[in-house]
Amino acid sequence: MLTARSLHFCSLWVVGVLCLIFVTPEVSAQFDQPIVTSVRERIGGEFIPGSSGPVPEEGDQIGAFFNDTVSVGFFEFDTEAAASREFSITLYGKTSQSDPGNGPARGQRVAFKYYRSSTNETIPLRVLNARGDTVNFTFQGQDVPPIDIPGFNFGDLLTPSRAFNLAPATGDGGNGGGGGGGGGGTPSGNPDVNGDGVVDRRDAALILRIIIGGPATQAERSRADVNGDGVVDTRDVIEVYRVMNNRPVPEVPSRPSRNGSNDD
Numbered sequence: 001m002l003t004a005r006s007l008h009f010c011s012l013w014v015v016g017v018l019c020l021i022f023v024t025p026e027v028s029a030q031f032d033q034p035i036v037t038s039v040r041e042r043i044g045g046e047f048i049p050g051s052s053g054p055v056p057e058e059g060d061q062i063g064a065f066f067n068d069t070v071s072v073g074f075f076e077f078d079t080e081a082a083a084s085r086e087f088s089i090t091l092y093g094k095t096s097q098s099d100p101g102n103g104p105a106r107g108q109r110v111a112f113k114y115y116r117s118s119t120n121e122t123i124p125l126r127v128l129n130a131r132g133d134t135v136n137f138t139f140q141g142q143d144v145p146p147i148d149i150p151g152f153n154f155g156d157l158l159t160p161s162r163a164f165n166l167a168p169a170t171g172d173g174g175n176g177g178g179g180g181g182g183g184g185g186t187p188s189g190n191p192d193v194n195g196d197g198v199v200d201r202r203d204a205a206l207i208l209r210i211i212i213g214g215p216a217t218q219a220e221r222s223r224a225d226v227n228g229d230g231v232v233d234t235r236d237v238i239e240v241y242r243v244m245n246n247r248p249v250p251e252v253p254s255r256p257s258r259n260g261s262n263d264d
Contacts, residue, residue, distance in 0.1 A: 030061060030115055030117075031061050031063035031071060031074055031113070031115055032063075032071040032074075033071065033074050034064075034071045034072045034073055034074055034091075034092050035071075035092060035102065035103070036092055037092045037093060037094070037095050037098065037103060038095060038143050038144055038145070038146065039092065039093035039094065039095050039103070039141045039142065039143050039144070040090055040091060040092050040093065040141045040142070040144055040159050041090070041091050041093075041139070041140055041141035041142065041159060041160045041161065041162065041231075042088060042089065042090050042091070042159050042160070042161040042162070042211070042213055043064075043073070043088070043089045043091060043161075043162055043163075043164055044086070044087065044088040044089075044161060044162075044163055044164075044210070044213060044216075044221060045086070045087065045163050045164045045165040045166065045218065045221070046084075046085050046086050046087070046165045046166075046218060047062070047085045047086075047087055047114075047165070047166050047167070048085070048128065048165050048166070048167040049085075049167070049168065050167055050168060052168070052170075053123070053167065053168035054114065054116045054123065054168075055085075056077045056081070056082040056085050057077065057082050057116075057117065057118060058077055058078055058079050058082050059076065059077065059117035060076070060077045060082065060114065060115060060116055060117050060118075061074065061075065061076045061077070061114070061115040061117070062074075062075045062077075062087055062089060062112060062113070062114055062115075062125070062166065063075075063112065063113050063114075063115065064089055064091050064110050064111070064112050065110065065111050065112070065113060066101075066103055066104045066108065066109075066110055066111075066139075067101060068111060070101065070102065070103065072091050072092050072093065072103050072104060072110060072139075073089040073090060073091040073092065073110075074089065075087045075088065075089045086215070087166070088213035090159065090213075091104075091110060091139060091141060092141070093105060093106070093139050093141040095143070104138075104139035104141075105139070106138075106139060106140055106141065107138050107139065107140075108138060108139055109136060109137065109138055109139075110137055110138070110139050111124070111125075111137075112124075112125040112126075112127065112137070112166055113125060114166075114168070123168055123169070124168075124169040125166045125167065125168060125169055126166070126167055126168070126169045127164050127165075127166060128164060128165040128166065128167055129164060129165075130163065130218070130222045132165075135164075137164065140160070140162070140230070140231065141160070142159075142160050144158045144159055145158070156211070156212040156213070157208065157211060157212060157234065158233070158234065159211065159212075159233075160211075160231045160232065160233040161210055161211045161213070161224075161231070161232040161233065162230070162231060162232060163210075163218065163221035163222060163224070163232070165218075190223055190226070191203055191226045191239060191240045191243040191244075192223070193206050193207055193220055193223045193224050193226065193240070194206050194220060195219065195220070195223070199240060199243050199244055200244065201244075203240050204237045204240045204241060206220060206224070207224050207226070207232065207236050207237050207240065208237060210224045210232055211232060211233060211234070224236060226239040226240060227239045
């Protein structure tokens with residue numbers, strides 16, 4: 001014979017089973033890792049939350065997507081990156097062996113999204129150039145040959161790099177407007193990449209650091225496109241060495257900043 005206590009425990013057991021069957025667990029909005037291909041480029045810059053956007057925290061993510069759903073790039077903030085708000089994402093594109101739709105070809109649009117881990121929400125992002133203008137970002141990756149040198153990641157060195165910032169698609173954090181996203185900001189044409197007044201090996205080393213996704217200021221990233229072709233790669237390093245061999249350094253006028261003063 002069932003007692004009142006037995007009936008109580010049976011009721012709790014039934015409720016627990018029903019919860020397991022009918023209650024759908026919360027689906028995480030975290031982004032998938034992309035499929036790695038030999039066609040790639042690296043995007044580095046700063047996440048600008050504006051007045052209403054999320055401030056990066058450890059565990060937050062930035063994802064790059066082709067056709068809005070195909071993951072082609074991924075970055076997760078750690079403690080250091082969250083404090084600086086800087087990111088570096090390698091984007092992977094379509095190869096000659098890829099199925100159509102599995103990744104972008106050169107010139108095709110890539111969109112970015114932000115995953116906020118504290119609220120499990122996804123926020124669309126816009127791409128900002130060095131002037132703070134919103135641009136339509138298009139993939140400009142190159143086929144990086146697989147060169148295996150023990151102790152040295154030659155693939156990272158050959159991967160072209162560009163500098164862009166990211167901000168929430170709505171709200172402040174940029175100047176608005178539009179334009180093409182094929183370039184890497186405003187090319188400097190000045191091989192004095194670190195801005196110390198001297199063109200030497202330190203400028204070449206800084207470009208190499210930017211190419212492999214190392215730390216650099218936004219001004220240094222903008223100046224790193226020495227030859228002005230819209231991509232930061234080893235050709236800019238060659239240009240620095242060309243100038244070091246007694247070629248004249250071009251005069252570059254300072255560009256007014258947003259507050260009207262001239263950049264140093």
